[in-house]
Amino acid sequence: MAGNAQQLRGNTRWVLSLNAVLVYVFFYAPIALLILYSFSDDQLVGRWGGFTLDWYRAFGQNDEVQNALSVSLRVALISTLLSVVLGTMAALSLERFRFRGNRIFDALLYLPVIIPDVTMAVMMLIFFTSLDDIIGLQVTKGFTTITLSHVAFSISFVSIVVRARLAGMSETLEEAAQDLYASRWQAFRFVTLPLILPGIVGGALLALTLSLDDVVITQFVAGPGSTTLPVYVFGLIRRGVSPLINAVSVVMLAASVLLVVLSLVAQRARGGSVT
Amino acid sequence: MTAAATPEFEVANERNKRRRGLLMALPAYVYLILFFALPLIIVVVYSFATRNRFGGTDLSGWNLEAYAKLGEPIVRDILFRSLWLAIITTVICLLFAYPFAYFLATRSQVVRNLMLVFVMIPFWSNFLVRNYAWRVLLGNDGPVSRLTETIGLGETTILFTPTAVVLGLVYGFLPFMILPLYASIERMDWSLIEASRDLGATGLQTFRSVTFPLSLPGVIAGSILVFIPSLGAYVTPEILGGAKTTLLGSYIVTQFLTARNWPVGASVSTVLMVVMLAATLVYFRKGGRTL
Incomplete structure (x- = not known):
């Protein structure tokens, strides 16, 4: 479709180019300025007062921030691991087998993607609270409840990504492996797994991103003394802006950009286009 | 045998x-x-439960009281304000995303992929941080305010207003509009547009009766993908909106964490959920697939 380029004429071409430039400026100017101001030696957040690394030093020395960061990372790793295993198994089962109730399961898998954060947050809060009322199980809100909630929304995203990968693959290779006397496990380990690995990696990176991004759901199920970094930062922002938040934000931004780059590399390996 | x-x-x-x-x-x-x-x-x-005097919830005696509360002026205002802001956000996204996606679809493969990567980066970047960036920019004596003062427009005072919320929502969800629009414009049959021009239609006529109808699935998919999260937004209005512009998300959170009226919070959440499900059904009906 390289010939499309000729179809834009005169004014249209200019207007469209200008719009594209505007969109990119809109996307990147705020991020660029935030990064710039995180190095500014001024108590006011939006003013340049010379170069400094003080805010990053403060970030490294702030115990609360460090604690929240460690909770965030542990939650993200554990919930990603769990949701990758569960999500991949669900994807394999739904793409490869037909069994009774798989339509309902399909719907159940899509729901967490559709439901708004706030509703999901409310669901988890009432659920963990009512466990006490209904079966007398006292649940302390904190690390465990956060991780359980993150797995609940990540499974769906992982299985959608892995299914997209599986959908384009035929079963012939696995059948060939089994005809050649590979056990079911060997066929999976040496044939299926390597083929769907890009999908699994993509799903894992998505789960990591979602876990590290979430504010609303975590805020509802976090307990005193154990919050994640985004929830802690969100609390700080509500009390007011500060150069320390600038520095923390830039670190969080860097982490998510790293994940994007990794997922683009994973998709490259998949041989598909960037969408 | x-x-x-x-x-x-x-x-x-x-x-x-x-x-x-x-x-x-x-x-x-x-x-x-x-x-x-x-x-x-x-x-x-x-x-369907009732809030008791101690701020707890009585599950016995189901009733519709919590839903009746949705009709009260305060809640109704919040409902309409949320709907209104979500609609404005969707329209603004569409206005910028459509020409952008069209431009993108007419580039060469290499340029197109590169441009897409730079749309994906903000799409994947931390949502909280992206909202915070606008808080810094729009703040008192912030860069935007200084810029408008320098060029003689006076101080910018849009922080903590609905305008700032819409700005933040557009910033957050614009990629959700660009990607499906691009997908549908890109796979359009371009010979139909050529045919229209060859038959003497002006650019505007061609757009109105050929290009736009062909890209309609993308328009619908993108609009739903922007509208849904805008309606349930919580983080953006909390950071960029003021106390006077409570939206649905914040209202629900308040009912749970401060007002301790769980039945009302639950009923608003349920309504929100039903709206989303309805929108999603329309989305799949219209052939949207990119989630």
Whole structure:
């Protein structure tokens, strides 16, 4: 479709180019300025007062921030691991087998993607609270409840990504492996797994991103003394802006950009286009 | 004999396969029922309950009181304000995303992929941080304010207004509009546009009666993808909006964490959920696939 380029004429071409430039400026100017101001030696957040690394030093020395960061990372790793295993198994089962109730399961898998954060947050809060009322199980809100909630929304995203990968693959290779006397496990380990690995990696990176991004759901199920970094930062922002938040934000931004780059590399390996 | 044996063998094999399929899905199945379906049902149950004097919730004696509350002026205003802001956000996204996606679709493959990567980066970047960036920019004596003062427009005072919220929402969700629009414009049959021009239609006529109708699935998909999260937004209005512009998300959170009126919070959540499900059905009906 390289010939499309000729179809834009005169004014249209200019207007469209200008719009594209505007969109990119809109996307990147705020991020660029935030990064710039995180190095500014001024108590006011939006003013340049010379170069400094003080805010990053403060970030490294702030115990609360460090604690929240460690909770965030542990939650993200554990919930990603769990949701990758569960999500991949669900994807394999739904793409490869037909069994009774798989339509309902399909719907159940899509729901967490559709439901708004706030509703999901409310669901988890009432659920963990009512466990006490209904079966007398006292649940302390904190690390465990956060991780359980993150797995609940990540499974769906992982299985959608892995299914997209599986959908384009035929079963012939696995059948060939089994005809050649590979056990079911060997066929999976040496044939299926390597083929769907890009999908699994993509799903894992998505789960990591979602876990590290979430504010609303975590805020509802976090307990005193154990919050994640985004929830802690969100609390700080509500009390007011500060150069320390600038520095923390830039670190969080860097982490998510790293994940994007990794997922683009994973998709490259998949041989598909960037969408 | 072999002709009779084969189906039997296949039936057993088929049954075996079905069982393995179910077993494999079982862990995720159980997890989602326990930590998703069950909580969902409990929320709906709570929306029919009553708040007692101690701020707790009585589950006995179901009623529609919490839903009746939705008709009260305060809640109704919040409902309409949320709808209105979500609609404005969607329209603004469409106005910028459409020409952008069109431009993107007319570039060469290399340029197109590069441009897409630079749309994906903000799409994946931390949402909280992106909202915070605008808080810094729009703040008192912030860069935007200084810029407008320098060029003689006076101070910028849009922080903590609905305008700032819309700005933040557009910033957050614009990629959700660009990507499906691009997907539908890109796979459009361009010879139809050429045909229209060859038959003497002006650019505007061609756009109105050929290009736009052809890209309609993308327009619908993108609009729903922007509208849904805008309607349920919580982080953006909390950071960029003021106390006077409470939206649905904040209202729900307040009902749970401060006002301790869980039935009302649950009923608003349920309504929100139903709206989303309806929108999603339309989305799939219209052939949207990119989630």
